[in-house]
Amino acid sequence: MSTSSETWIMETFNPASTRTLVPRAAASQTGTHRQQGSSLSALLSTLIPIFVIASIAFLLFCLFQKKFDRVYGPRTYLGVLDKSERSPKQTAGFLGWTKEFRQVSDEYVLGHSSLDNYLFLRLFKILMVISFAGCIITWPVLFPVNATGGGGETGLDILSFSNVSNPVRYYAHCIMAWIFLGFVMFVISRESLYFAYLRQAYFLSPWVTSQISSKTVLFVDVPEHYQNEKHLRQNFQDVRHIWLVNDPEDLEDLVEERDEAADKLETAEVKMITQYVKTRNKKGDRGVPEEDRHQNGHAAGVYIDPKDRPTHRTKPLIGKKVDTIQWGREELHHLIPEVAKQQSEQRHGKGKTTSAVFIEFTSVRAAQAAFQQVAHQTPYHMTPKEIGMKPDMVLWKNLGKPWWQVKIFSALSTAFVAFLCVFWTIPVAFIGVLTNVNYLTNEIPWLSFLNSVPSQIMGIITGLLPALLLAVLMALVPIICAMLAKQFEPTLGAVQLKVQSWYFAFQVIQVFLVTTFTSGAASVVTQIVQNPVQAPQLLAKNIPKASNFYISYFVVFGLAQAALQLLNLVPLLFVMVLGRLMDKTPRKMYNRYVSLAGIGWGSFYPKYTNLGVIALAYSCIAPLVLGFATVGFALLYLAFRYNILFTMGTDVDTKGRAYARALQQLTVGIYLAEFCLIGLFAIGTSGSAASAGPLVLMIIFTIGTILWHVQLRAAVAKHVVSLPSDLLAEQDDGREQGRDEEKGYTNGSGHGAKKVDSGSSASEYQVPHSANPPKPPTGLMGKLKGFLLPGRFASAAVISKHILSPHLANPVRAYTQKEREEAYMHPALTAETPIIWLPRDDFGLSKQETHACEREVGEGVEVSDKNAWVDESGKVQWDERELKKAPLYEDEVQY
Template sequence: MESFVPSTSHPLIPRATPSQTGSHRQQGSSLSALLSTLVPVIVVASIAFLIFLLFQKRFDRVYGPRTYLTVLDQEERSPKQSAGFLGWTKEFTGVADEFVLGHSSLDNYLFLRLFKILVVVCFVGCIITWPVLFPVNATGGGGQSGLDILSFANVQNSTRYYAHCLVAWVFLGFVMFVISRESLFFAYLRQAYFLSPFITSQISAKTVLFVDVPKDYRNEDHLRRSFQDVRHVWLVNDPEDLQDLVEERDQAADKLEGAEVKMITQYVKSRNKKGDRGVPEEDRHQNGHAPGIYIDPNDRPTHRLKPLIGKKVDTIQWSREELQRLIPEVAQKQSEQRQKKGKMTSAAFIEFTTVRAAQAAFQQVAHQTPFLLTPKEIGMKPDMVLWKNLGKSWWQVKLFSALCTAFITFLCVFWTIPVAFIGVLTNVNYLTNQLPWLGFIDNIPKSILGVITGLLPTILLSVLMTLVPIICALLAKQFEPTLSAVQLKTQSWYFAFQVIQVFLVTTFSSGAASVVTQIVQNPISAPQLLAKNLPNASNFYISYFVLFGLMTAALQLLSVVPLLMTVILGRILDKTPRKMYNRYVSLAGIGWGSFYPKYTNLGVIALAYSCIAPLVLGFATVGFGLLYLAFRYNVLFTLGTQVDTKGRAYARALQQLTIGIYLAEVCLIGLFAIGSSGSGSSVGPLILMIIFAVGTVIWHWQLRSAMSKHVTSLPSDLLAEEYRGSDDEEKSYPNGRSHNNPKKVDSGSSSGDDYQVPRSADPPTPPGGFIGTLKSFLLPSRFASAAVISKHILSPHLANSVRPYTQQEREDAYLHPALTAETPIIWLARDNYGLSKQEVHACQREVGKGMEVSDEDAWIDEKGKVQWNERELRKAPIYEEEVRY
């Protein structure tokens, strides 16, 4: 479920006289819409969950790949799922979230933590708001009915606004504390995580990307003179036409592999149909004279060089000739550019001897001229780099960024039209009061009308919103240097879009639609009418949080797309051993730029309605709880990490939650202001709320100022005693100072008593029990410091360094992929007739040096289908050990 409709409202408008057109509809349609939406969602969610339980053990690749894939290190695998529902439940609940931190990624762990924090905030919000606001609202005398009597709209006497104001002070103050506490916890967590031996022993931890390098600095000697403790320098080449040649070579190899496998498969099928157990005599020749298996030219795969009108050629022969030409040409150009004979771009990667030196270089001003020799990122892995953007100058990046931001702003405005229409659709029955030609709506059965006003808008907006994060990511890829930066930019844009379009526009349009008759009859009363009816727009969220949580949880567990790819599409599309292997070993990841904004916006909605419709908080607690359980299962058993933001997406989401605080304050200030126009008794709450809003701005500014550096940098006091696990790093310090650190963890240590962040004294053990948990929550500086997290929370797996790099791996780490890309191995499937062996020799003979062909660990079965050895992944010809840069 990609998106949601956040503001389908079913407000109850003031009673109309019997003579009004459509007055029988003015009871509202909340009940019919709720039931019509609830029933199908519960049915679909229940079916999805039952299918999950049935398929969970049958399709291990879909529902538990992390438990057995041998391409993952043993330390990275999730616990093996026990058979049966009870066994699975025990395994699922018995694993702590910290397992994800040590065996998956920091991003995955923090994504789960966001849901836990939202559950805590909403649950505590219920405890704070319900005992006070429910009685105040229910006895407010505003003439509302149903669930609306529990909202602000039912309060007639403005003196009661003091209750809403004081509750807002307490609850929103608690939310501000939680955001501050979590920001501090995140800072401590990333310090402990990124100073663990597992991370600091990686090349990326000590590598900084510099952009806009001046021309006279584009040589290794000059850069070494500009920085201290430099270990390696990679100047980024402009591959010019080399990139195109590499792509042509790889495409030709892919065509050759596909054509060879297709030909072998068809030959085996034809022989099996005839019942032949061996190769017939008429097939034991090739080209009329050489011994071997002869394939009729009509049975050989062909393709056109241009679609429809191009010349038809033999695919195998054409691909061999292309590879014979391209392989030596690519190798020659790679050799030339590796010797720095090619054109250099204005970017460079510099590896330093220590993390401390890298952090110092990342934080310093490197050049006397602004915007030149700018440290752009630290800790990025080579496969996260967008190489085509590294050569863009600072003014090009700023121009692209400004234009793309302007386009997203325009998109927000443009999208208002269809989204507002959907918002009006949720209350279309109210329009019959003023537009008689819509009177046929009154004759529609309530169950069908409930679907039109409840379920249909959800589907329409979901489809409409699917394109938005895709557009945002495509735009960000035009100027951002890394994939992580793309995700963060997408997160910022998409969140703004979510708040404006998915929340505010549809909420106000829906609220306006519900009172359109009264506004037309008395335009002066529009502010008061909207103020009274907008709180009622929370009716949709009261059901939506549970419905969205239930539906999303069920679909996340069911993993519809992976299931379809495994059961149906994968078997149709994957015809070669390579495609089967790649699909089997690849773990899906979460797109942080599109996922975080959706759920952060749900938190914003809960906070915005917390004091004017507190019932929303209870349903939000249930909804976030369901989402947490679903994503927890996926993170533990099915998901990998495709893009690493180093937890910055979580930090940004925390800051974005403050929008919910501001919206709640603005809404209350507006409601108090409208109330004060008719009675002076609401002036007091209005002034108090304005004071609190000013305090919120000051708090937010101070928090951002204090935490800005901690999101991207590591503190010097911890770096001063940086862990060093390799001889090379120790040699960089005179007199072996690293040996003087009594808290240094041995690189082979996996003891839970050791920790990686040195401190002068042992950190305290986090207290247990409810009181202990409360103390840890309230005092993060003492019980959640970097040292405490490092010793008591981080996995022992993180106390081990990565394996030593080979010299070649070090030299190739941050070279442009076009310079290091090797010719793909052609992986064929073996057959019983010997055709695959014949093709292996033919390819090697005709293509020549540089081509490797194999038919090991894949075969054609009796039915003529390609099979491969899933149990021994490391034996596959195309298997390569992952290098942890």
Template sequence: MDTSYLVRRQQQTGAGSHRNSQGSSLSALFSTLIPIFIISSIVLIIFLVLQKKLHRVYRPRTYLGSLHKDEQSPQQSSGALGWTKELRQLADEFVLGHSSIDNYLWLRFFKMLTIMCFAGCCITWVILFPVNATGGAGQSGLDVLSFSNTNPGARYFAHAITAWLFLGFVMFLITRETMYYVQLRQAYFLSPFMTSRISSKTVLFVDVPESYRNEAYLRHIFPDVRTVWLVNDPEDLEDLVEERDNAATKLEQGEVKMIQSHLKAEAKAGKSDPAESRSSHGSIIHVDDKHRPSHKLKPLIGKKVDTVNWSRSELHRLIPQVAKDQSNYLAGQTKSSSACFIQFSSVRAAQVAFQQVGHQHPFHMTPKEVNMTPDDVIWKNIGKPWWLVGLMNWAATGFVYFLCIFWTIPVAFVGLLTNVNYLTREVPFLSFLDAIPSQIMGIITGLLPVILLAVLMALVPIICGLLAKMFEPTQAAVQMKTQSWYFPFQVIQVFLITTFSSGAASVGAQIAQDPTQAPTLLAQNLPKASNFYIAYFILFGLMTAALQLLNVMPLLFVLVLGKFIDKTPRKMYNRYTQLGGLGWGSLYPKFTNLGVIALSYSCIAPLILGFATVGFGLLYLAYRYNIFFTLGTQVSTGGRSYMRALQQLTVGIYLSEICLIGLFAIGTSSASICVGPLILMIIFLLGTIMWHYQMHSALHKLSVTLPADLLAEEYQDLHAEGHTEKGRHTNGSTHVNGSTHVSGAMPDSYQIPQPQSASTPEKPTGIMGRIKTFFAPTKFSSAAALSKFTLSPHLAEPVRPYTQQERRDAYVHPAAMAECPTIWLARDKFGLSRQEIEHSRREVGEGLEITDEGAWFDEKNKVQWDEGNVRGMPIWEERVVY
């Protein structure tokens, strides 16, 4: 490659050229690293101070009594509140039994990325740093270590061989992790805790023909059916329930606000004795109209009404109307919908029904989901016809692609900022930027684009999620669809557009003067875009990890926002007892894209792998802490989001190969020996395609279904199955692998069922044992081995037996079962809350539950509630693990 043209242009710009060539690398690196390091250090110090004081923000899982047993930490189960040695020594596998498989695989994803990038450093740095540093292309700063500093010639063989080694290792790693996921999924979903749940045996069918909407007929075409839930159209019932609940919320908020206003007025008047408040009105406490809350029925133009009186009248009207419509729905007096839920007698029967074709015509009687809980279902979508769902899917996908094009303009501008100092040499009206100090210019080209890009990308996953909720049947499906949309958006906008605009910006003027030099100049300058992603990894590694530890939003709610927003006992209770979760559809694409970037630049600018290793490692530690102590699981995909992320990571392999092929092809015009590396990379690309196809063919079905050989020996817990409720005597026994165990006394080490010919190897120990486990996952990480060494004992216990009502109502439309929320007030010393309770009961009538137990106004007239008795609060409901 002839670089004399570029060198002459640098020499003509004199001293300024030195600043420009190096300013975009070292100056931008340090200008990004130093402020982020300082800010991250301050954030970390704040976290270390606050985490010892604010237990609700930084350790809720260690003591929160509202958590289900499978969500507890060892500190909670043992009653310890300190930072115990036991907890410090916990392995990630603990998350499987006490959180979710999604949270466990999220941690494993960062471990895999860290290992991938560290191995890349070991391979690429040893070979490519000396090759690039002595390449003779005249680059400076960080660019001296990149491909752009290597003249075309025999040195390109080093890049090709390195690509074979490193990318081959990545392909092995992805294959290994895919196999591990398949085997972990088998062990997890065949554990007693999962197989004893109703959801594991329930299949959602959509587009059910009208002639099939009959329980007797469904039992006829499917064997081993236990329960059938035919979904009817709730018609206006959902709207009525929503109106009733909104009225209940307004009544609760209005009552609390009125009582608080009255207390403040009485305190201002100097009245502290309840008798003083009643003296002028007999036994009735009078509240001035100015202290009674009001609202408008419609924003701005609506009629203004008294909130308490209006809410009571609405509840008086709606409660009996909702009860009547619910009775009609349960009696089957509404129009049937084209969806049904069928619970089978075993997981095996459910899997058979899920995998088979349910109807002779396509798009009819489609098994849509299995293992979904009732809370996961989006009820308004499951009855939509297939053609409408398909049309909405195509329209939403097209809109997302439109966003990819639309977002190109602002993202390209961000890319230009990363190399704005290169443009000052050729564009006269930008020459004033040369007067900016190098430190400030480093921030403009390093830190500012990173922040702008992060802000710009924040809105996109929200849009994707809203679109997916219009037609997907479950919340998990929404997350998966969002992940499938948001990842290509990330690759196109955050990576490809930014890379191309950044590389083209640095040589835009030269290309305009001599278009024939475009391939050579772009090949030499595209690697410089890696400087932007080095800053990107610094931001994500240091800043994001620090902010994850600080737990910003819960901290703000505890210290500031909660005092202004949480005014009722219910809001305070919900804030205290509910744990936040992670949105897989928006999180995985961002970090998968970082993995793609690291892979794409691994053989072009290998320095990026070092920053990626540190960045992914810090993110792993931050998320590990939060998953152990602060995070729950709001939506579970059963690990499918991890599997998709692994497949999406292969995009980085393809992009790396294509980039090298393009660079080698450009180099052939200067040195014919470059044909050798070019042929090697073409061969490797073809091999990658074959590998990807073969892996997908072999493992895809196993990633969504369970194998018959393991299902044949499915764990059965007759007591949890509820056979005793039907009069069958099990003598208190359960069956595991054909053996009989006393109910409640689980085997010491539960092991997943396996074919008779299979045998579980002993758990490898030591360094050699870990190496064997890593390189032989099918033997040492099989489903049987994982259930023996990884899952036990956390998932070896079945869920508690379901009651008859819980079984009957499991997949009934929630609008048909929803009761009016309990109105929870706070007790005051004047007795106004008791008076309001009596008035509400009298004016609303039957069906209203209202109380002031467990909450009170303190001496400062602020709402308080009994945090030490979470389960004793009026709105406490035991969570049924379906």
């Protein structure tokens, strides 16, 4: 389900502009119904169908929400997936889930989902605050200034910069830009500081510090003479465990062949059992008929005609046709011992090692010190690459690649993405032109038939169709980016961060800049052809009108995404239809049932960050966009909040770095807003010197923005990846003091600090221990005070004691010796033979096949027919109420 969860979500609508007015030179030639332009009809033609679709989707959600708990509330009752054990009755029905939706805070996500999911929700809240504050700041000033600007515009354009003809009025836009963009800079600074504090409190919580990953560092490009425990322990202090990364060579292929054979055997066995049950039930037999009995060492065996046994070809089309069950047993008979032999040899030092190593330290402080130090005298050698990565996030094939190869791959991949940004301009520009295709009928005669097309149909062609075309086009880009990043990045988290950087640049260039400028040019192409000298002025006047599309874009995007997110369409289809067609074995049913879909940060963050960039870019030249952006972000926040609370898991852990990167990417919107105003003011100076003042002021403000941005990045750079030494020292002091208190005495300071790294079930913890942080203020003024003073009311101590303590105060369960030893071994060295899970039947065929598999395969295979059965109709069923009794169930290890 996790793989399909991303595919159904609509990527984006086309942020190309559509206009309200036809240029005067073109209006006289395009017919009377064109004189009001395409924007108004496109707005209605786009909003109406999307609103209808969104309403239907929401009604379906309300209808299905109570009926399909697995789709709309798995986190409320799947105890193996959620640290809480809540009753599904709490969220049953519309009133039930809305009540709990209101009562549960966003901080609940920190303890029962992940830091990434919590911060993803916070991004929408921040974008909402920025947009709403922008409305309060800009609307009272810029609406009157623009509306009375005397530019001759009508409709929504009278509220934009394009309606201002007197350059003296540019001072209003300049001053509002100083105030609003300054506020945005404060919010980004404040959130960067808050993220640093939250990250410190989160990663110093007992829940996280008790995990092996929090004390483990990945080193790459380890010199050959360092690839042994002796040298590594000499080079680092406080080392607890070392995992040299093996190159499994042929073992990985053998494991894959073994698992594939087990899967084919299981699928064939289930198919044969279900088919036999269907045949017997059709004939009305309740027991094994006499003709199906045979004596072959069993009292009452079940005979299956060879023609009814599943078969397959060893190679597609040309391979030999074999009995799948017999073939699978024979393959497992020789593969299982061969895999076990090679695993044993490589685990005992006979395998080839790579230039990567995982080192677990005795404390978080020691691990952080090793991660931040220079480990080798030669650059690019013994490089600390990652800290805190979980074993299932590691891309093992990339660990042994030398640094120069990684850099070449990275450079070539970046160059290819840059090429995509250029190459994609052609189809995206075509879509941008399509939004204003009715304006091209003057210069392209064969398009004149569009003049006779009804305005409603033209609205769909210029509004909805480009949005859908761009959505399909954009869906391919993050897939390509992820494929490239997986060729050199060491972890899945690093892959998502790389995709986020690439895809955001692509979104800004293609989805925003290219479509905006091509659409602005297309709408005045006739006038530009007739008078090329006036091109800058014409574009300057028409590009602000590109905001007309975004007026509907944010609400349309918010409505469509919110409704589709709530409907959870693909999981719903799998539960209702597709799952019944595709899931024919107990294994497939179980895996789909217990898997929670996650969010691909690399593809999701850029889309919504780009929305924020668009809102900021148009904030001072078309402030009406901010109001619709507020509504759009609010709808998206509510939809994602529901899914993260009740339906979603976490596929990839970036440790919150995707959010920190999104904050930095929002500054692109500030720069675009400034450059746009500078350009418009500069063009204005050609007609009047009155705009020189605003121009100079905006240049000064832009220089200030650059200085602010440089300082902010320098201030928070290390806090995004590392933990501060002062808090780590206090953590260690608290742990040591806790040990002393257990012995009956305290240290000289007399401060009784709670143990952070102990097994205590304390309900709260505090970082740092010696502080007495104030409670977060309440009430409207209190929250405003807390927002303005994050250093006091949102410090690591405040967050840890008053926000995280109820959720993360307890450590993870103790690890077994086996779990510790195998934590960061290559999966090929630890992979066990899959259990063959068969459904039980009333005729004894599953029992017969279970014994036959164990007998013919031999030692090393486990076959079970527990907790699954074939019903009277011949369909496979399993006991969803007893997850922990399923043969495939394993207690998840929190590494």
